[in-house]
Amino acid sequence: MSNRIGLTVHLKSEIGALHQLTGVIARHGGDITLVEFIDRQPPIERTYLEVELPGEAQVLQDDLVQLPVVLSLEEVKTLQQIYGKRIIIMGRGAGGSGRHWRDLGG
Numbered sequence: 001m002s003n004r005i006g007l008t009v010h011l012k013s014e015i016g017a018l019h020q021l022t023g024v025i026a027r028h029g030g031d032i033t034l035v036e037f038i039d040r041q042p043p044i045e046r047t048y049l050e051v052e053l054p055g056e057a058q059v060l061q062d063d064l065v066q067l068p069v070v071l072s073l074e075e076v077k078t079l080q081q082i083y084g085k086r087i088i089i090m091g092r093g094a095g096g097s098g099r100h101w102r103d104l105g106g
Helices: 017-027 057-064 079-083
Strands: 003-012 031-041 044-053 070-076 086-090 099-103
Touching: 003 017, 003 057, 017 044, 017 057, 044 057, 057 070
Parallel strands: none
Antiparallel strands: 003 044, 003 070, 031 044, 086 099
């Protein structure tokens, strides 16, 4: 059985930080289903990830906080847990219509 988790990670803003983070997730067999760069203000970046894991989330979290680029990490609710199966994203991006559906599965 897989386990989907949401993580908010505060990273040092340096080249290769995301690579280090995703490498640990891959070694744990994690499938990254969503990445959102919440705040990219050097020297610290805040990133939200949703990860589908085959095992325990705590083992992954323990390894992630050992990385020198990870300043803090918090497990949070996934978007599906917060909003349900579908959400509507409002706003006009570059050339966007202003309304988008997002199917969160489940």
